[in-house]
């Protein structure tokens with residue numbers, strides 16, 4: 005009998021396991037594949053503060069601060085670098101968004117700075133000329149998520165947690181986790197941290213896959229220095245339900261560049277879609293024309309676990325007493341994993357959390373308004 | 375960006391690809407031969423187009439020119455779309471989408487490299503690798519070379535290097551005499567039978583051929599200085615300039631896999647007409663199984679006939695093909711790799727040369743994908759072509775994975791090719 | 795040398811026969827290594843056929859070129875690292 009049984013050893017399951025183990029709870033983690041095999045391996049690892057809604061801001065900012073605390077103990081292979089983010093504005097219309105964002109962050113004490121065209125050019129000489137400017141958000145960072153997940157689970161293991169690989173959970177209820185051979189691992193509390201597959205364990209969870217493509221290049225140290233994201237997606241369809249692409253590039257500690265991003269709805273095949281890949285890369289070269297000649301090593305896809313209102317599901321699952329969800333993190337689960345684990349442990353321990361957990365509760369009405 | 379269309383497109387200009395292209399072109403159909411190396415010939419006929427000496431090579435290369443096979447050298451096929459019958463092909467400064475009615479994959483094989491202490495030192499090379507470099511202009515005369523590893527290629531390489539004036543100190547074959555003898559490939563102390571197969575007997579006169587011998591370590595500061603061999607229970611050490619070591623061949627299946635072709639036993643699966651599991655894609659040569667130049671030629675011709683729908687002419691060649699396949703299987707058995715080779719790497723020996731990942735870090739992983747994600751093994755530019763087969767041998771993992779691009783490709787190549 | 799080509803390797807002129815690959819030319823020139831590995835170790839060519847990526851150098855300003863796949867052309871600027 006365990007205190008906590010967690011299904012899924014992605015970054016969210018790993019963070020939850022670590023928090024629970026730190027509280028002295030007896031933890032078991034069940035993973036059907038290996039640590040970080042899901043979205044955690046596929047994602048970009050941008051730890052980023054977001055402002056799409058107050059709730060999203062609260063969770064990402066809280067989590068980012070937890071990342072800053074964790075950073076000093078992370079081993080080298082986690083590749084934590086505080087690169088900062090440059091939200092790139094192509095024209096005056098997007099510059100007004102820069103100013104709006106700046107004000108939003110300033111009011112909430114997030115260090116940021118407006119760059120005009122010249123200082124943007126100095127900060128990132130590879131960007132094409134003629135861009136209007138950017139917002140520099142200074143505390144954003146990048147990490148290599150699979151190794152972070154492994155590190156968190158190693159720490160949890162040191163504190164007595166058991167991590168079992170190759171164990172697919174087919175049922176997760178108030179008794180425990182059930183496997184296809186009919187056996188059950190009993191627990192006082194169960195946590196569904198199965199990412200984009202969370203709904204295959206609990207079909208009521210409003211999670212759908214949202215597919216993304218990424219490409220990684222050879223090593224070109226110093227080619228770009230910050231995570232660069234376009235603000236043009238405000239005008240493009242990146243937020244609606246149509247397939248979309250946006251310019252998003254990340255410098256890795258190795259000198260490699262990770263290039264995104266694409267969003268495709270209700271697609272769950274891992275195949276590479278040549279046409280969306282082509283659009284995604286074409287978009288990137290509109291911002292950095294010299295990218296065209298760089299050598300790419302690999303392209304892959306991953307599934308984001310999307311909810312209707314783009315906020316994760318953290319807390320007790322309806323219809324159960326002892327089953328909790330920690331899933332549905334869409335494109336921000338690396339960032340928000342640490343805060344998710346804190347909210348979960350605070351709920352389990354009946355402590356008052358650092359931020360309000362209501363917006364992420366599983367019971368909430370996730371339908372989007374307006 | 376150019377749009378090209380040909381009846382039959384052949385990837386790989388080795389013996390299999392060239393013979394397939396000739397069969398097609400001889401009937402007046404358009405054939406395009408694409409190869410990533412700077413001139414046609416593949417592994418065995420490298421540079422034969424310029425300095426021909428091998429009669430078989432000049433025969434086929436002459437026909438290739440005579441029948442006006444289009445050859446694109448220095449062009450790598452990086453991706454494809456069987457649904458649209460198109461492949462994408464990149465050169466140093468261009469990219470093109472090429473459409474086909476039939477596609478023949480003749481992508482050949484590469485050497486199997488296994489890690490041992492010191493294998494990353496400069497001047498430690500593949501056996502075929504050193505041969506290829508010498509063929510393309512590297513001076514070797516008077517240099518001390520040790521050739522090691524496994525398989526008939528070692529003899530071919532030893533003889534070639536000797537012919538070029540190298541001092542071949544030893545050829546170390548890991549398979550034992552008794553094993554070679556059991557498969558009818560060698561008599562104690564003199565590999566006459568084996569040498570005959572490769573017509574190398576005379577060329578190898580006075581080169582010590584040691585069976586049951588393998589490289590324990592390559593030693594040196596920044597470059598290779600000495601090599602240490604294990605010869606059954608003894609050690610043999612000698613200073614040398616180059617160590618040429620290859621443990622047999624691995625089929626280049628990556629392109630076929632990314633196009634959706636099914637595998638069987640690590641090779642591309644084909645039927646009697648060299649047809650793969652994907653419509654209109656055929657495969658011939660080492661990619662369907664390691665078998666040597668004769669088999670590659672035979673399969674290439676059959677694939678050529680198959681591509682133009684000439685079943686009758688193809689069938690004439692079936693029995694010869696079967697004979698060569700049987701011989702190939704016997705060779706494979708004779709040169710089965712010994713267990714000791716699995717224990718050569720030390721904890722610090724690098725297994726992944728692109729990302730410098732040591733044996734110590736890879737060994738505890740649960741499988742290839744976990745190793746890739748957690749240690750970066752196989753994540754460099756060779757895309758696991760070297761460390762994948764090595765890890766398969768060392769740890770028994772299934773290391774086959776192929777994603778586009780099949781080779782590292784320029785970003786503009788991945789932008790251009792779609793929907794054109 | 796009949797039919798020869800001059801290239802520069804790390805700013806030093808080297809004469810090779812026509813049809814020599816850049817990898818072969820570098821080996822001929824006695825340059826110590828082709829590239830430094832990601833942990834700083836010297837490396838040189840292994841496969842000679844374009845699959846190992848150990849022979850990468852910068853050719854005419856273009857990094858990460860496999861020197862075993864490229865013939866020398868006169869005036870070519872090659873940089874090892």
Ligand SMILES: Cc1cc2nc3c(=O)[nH]c(=O)nc-3n(C[C@H](O)[C@H](O)[C@H](O)COP(=O)(O)OP(=O)(O)OC[C@H]3O[C@@H](n4cnc5c(N)ncnc54)[C@H](O)[C@@H]3O)c2cc1C
Pocket residue numbers: 011012013014015016017018034035036037038039040041042043044045046047048049050051052171172173174197198199200201202205215216217218305306307308309330331332333334335336337338339340
């Ligand atoms: C292309 C892309 C880019 C992204 N970029 C970013 C970014 O820059 N920043 C950011 O913060 N986020 C990013 N994300 C999102 C982030 O990767 C995910 O939100 C995060 O990894 C989710 O972690 P997880 O642990 O919930 O899910 P996963 O990592 O998917 O983990 C779930 C685990 O559960 C296992 N599992 C599933 N079903 C079962 C079962 N029945 N029994 C046992 N185990 C099971 C799976 O094998 C898996 O290991 C990106 C995602 C994608 C796809």
Ligand SMILES: Cc1cc2nc3c(=O)[nH]c(=O)nc-3n(C[C@H](O)[C@H](O)[C@H](O)COP(=O)(O)OP(=O)(O)OC[C@H]3O[C@@H](n4cnc5c(N)ncnc54)[C@H](O)[C@@H]3O)c2cc1C
Pocket residue numbers: 385386387388389390391408409410411415416417418419449450451452480481482483484485501502503505506527530531623626629658659660661665666667668670780843844
């Ligand atoms: C390094 C080496 C040296 C060898 N030396 C000898 C020898 O001396 N004597 C001997 O009898 N046998 C030798 N062999 C065995 C030899 O492979 C076969 O006997 C014969 O050459 C196989 O012919 P093939 O047509 O199947 O393939 P190959 O001759 O290997 O030809 C395949 C060609 O396809 C190209 N190619 C692969 N993928 C792509 C792509 N995606 N895009 C474009 N081009 C591509 C390759 O670069 C290659 O040029 C050697 C093998 C190797 C690997």
Ligand code: FES
Pocket residue numbers: 817838839840841842843844845846847848849850860861862863
């Ligand atoms: S020597 Fe292997 S790629 Fe050039």
